Amino acid sequence: MERYLIQKVVGEGSFGRALLVRCKSSQENYVVKEIQLPKNHSKLENWRREAILLSRMKHPNIVAFREALEADDLLCIVMEYCSGGDLLQRIQQQKTTQFWVDDILRWFAQMCAGAQHIHDKRVLHRDLKSKNIFLTDNGTIKLGDFGSACILNSSKAYAHTYVGTPYYVAPEIWDNKPYNNKSDVWSLGCVLYELCTLRHPFQAPSWKSLILKVCRGAYPPLPSHLPYELQYLVKQMFKTNPKDRPSLHSILTSHRVSRLLRAHLPSQALEMQAQGRRPGRWDREEGKKVANFLREKSLMKTSTSEGVELPEAHCESREPGPRKQWAAQPSDTVLQMLANASLVSSDSMTSTSQTLTEAPEASTQRRRWDRDPPEKLLSLLEKAQLSRAFSTFLINTGGEDPLVGPLSQPQGDDPDGPEPEVVLDEDRLQPRSDDEDTDFEEESPCDWMDEVEKMFLDH
C-alpha cells in the first residue's frame, strides 16, 4: 500500500472501508476496498481465488480491478475510481425530474453489456442494484461490488447462501431456489424501472406486501410516454418464472428492445459483445501458472500490470456437484430456512448492510409457495425494519432466535413514501414452456476452480 497515498474515506461497506487513493507513480486515482480477513488463515486461499476471479472481469462496463494486496488482517482490493458516484445517488439527485429516454437506454445498455460479460464468465453478480452501479466522469456505466458477492459465497469462513437485497431479490430467491443468471436479470429490471420512474418497482409498507408483490410480479405500470419497447422489456424482466425472463444475451441481441439498446451502446462495448460468448476453456498450462502465482504471492495483480495471463473462468461455485434444475412449480420456501437461521450483521452491517445466511440442507422442508408468503416468515419479518430491505442480506445458520440481528429491530419506516397503485399482470403468473436460456445456476459445477485446487494439492 506504500505505492498509494490515501486521499479520503469514500464510504463504509459491510466488510470494511472504501478509500480514495492516489498512485504515487502514475498520479491516478483509485478506490481501495479494505476487507477484514477471517482470523482463520487457512481460509485465505478462498479470498485469493476470488480476487483472481475479479481480475478476470475486464470490460468497459465493469469497475476495473487493479491489484489485491494483503496487509495484516486486511485484503485490500485496488480498483478503478468512478468519480460520478453511484446510480442511486444519481437517481436521488433527480428529485422529480425524469431522466431522458436516451440516458436510460444508454445506461441500461451498458449495464446489460457489463452483466452479460460476467455471465459469459459463468459468474453471477447476485447483488445488482443502483447502489452497486457506478458512473465515471464521462458518464460511462460501471458495474461494481460483484467481488463481495463472489468472495462471500466461496469463503467457508463466511459460509452463507447469498440472498440479496430484498427490494431487488427475484421471486425464486424468496422461494429458496438456486440463484441463477435470470435472478440477476430481475435485479437489473428493478434498476431499469428505477431509471424510468425514479421509484422502486416493488414499494411496500410491510414485508408481507413486499414479498407478495415480488412473488406476484406486481408493479405500477411505467409512464406511457416511454417507448413501447422499454415497457415490454420491463414486463419480460419481471416474469416471475426465471425461465420466462430473457437472458442478457437475448436482451442485447434478439429482443424487441435490442435495436434500441445497441444503438445506445458505445462502440467498445459493442465490439466486446461482438467477440461473442466464447465459453471459457480450462487450459492446464494456464492453470499451472495460476497455481504457481498463488503459491508465490500474497499480492496479486491483473495480467496487465503483472504480466501474468490468467485462465478463462468457467463459473464461480462452492462445491462441485450435479447441476440443479429449475422445477416447473416452486416448492421450497424461505420459511424453513429462516426458521433455522439467525440473522446477523457484520461490524458495519448495522449501518448499511445486513446479510441473511444459509439454512442447513438437512432441515429443508418441501413446501408450496402457493402465491402467499409463508405466515411464519411474515410474522418474523413483521418485527423487522422495512428500510433494511435496501441492504444486502445473508442468512446465518444456527442461533437460537431465528431473527437475532437487524431484522429483529422494531418496525421501521416506509422508505418509499406512499404506496402507488399496483396493477397485477396475471399474464406474468402463467407458466410458459420455452425454457429460454436459464443456462446456469449457483450450484453449477466449476471445473476451473477444481483445477486450481488440484494444482495446490499437486505441489
Ligand SMILES: Nc1ncnc2c1ncn2[C@@H]1O[C@H](COP(=O)(O)OP(=O)(O)OP(=O)(O)O)[C@@H](O)[C@H]1O
Ligand atoms: N470504484 C468505486 N468508485 C467510486 N466509489 C466507490 C467505488 N466503490 C465503492 N464506492 C463507494 O464507496 C462506498 C462504500 O462502498 P462499498 O462497496 O464498500 O460498500 P457499500 O456498497 O456501501 O455496501 P456493501 O458492502 O454492503 O455493498 C459507497 O458509497 C460506494 O458508492
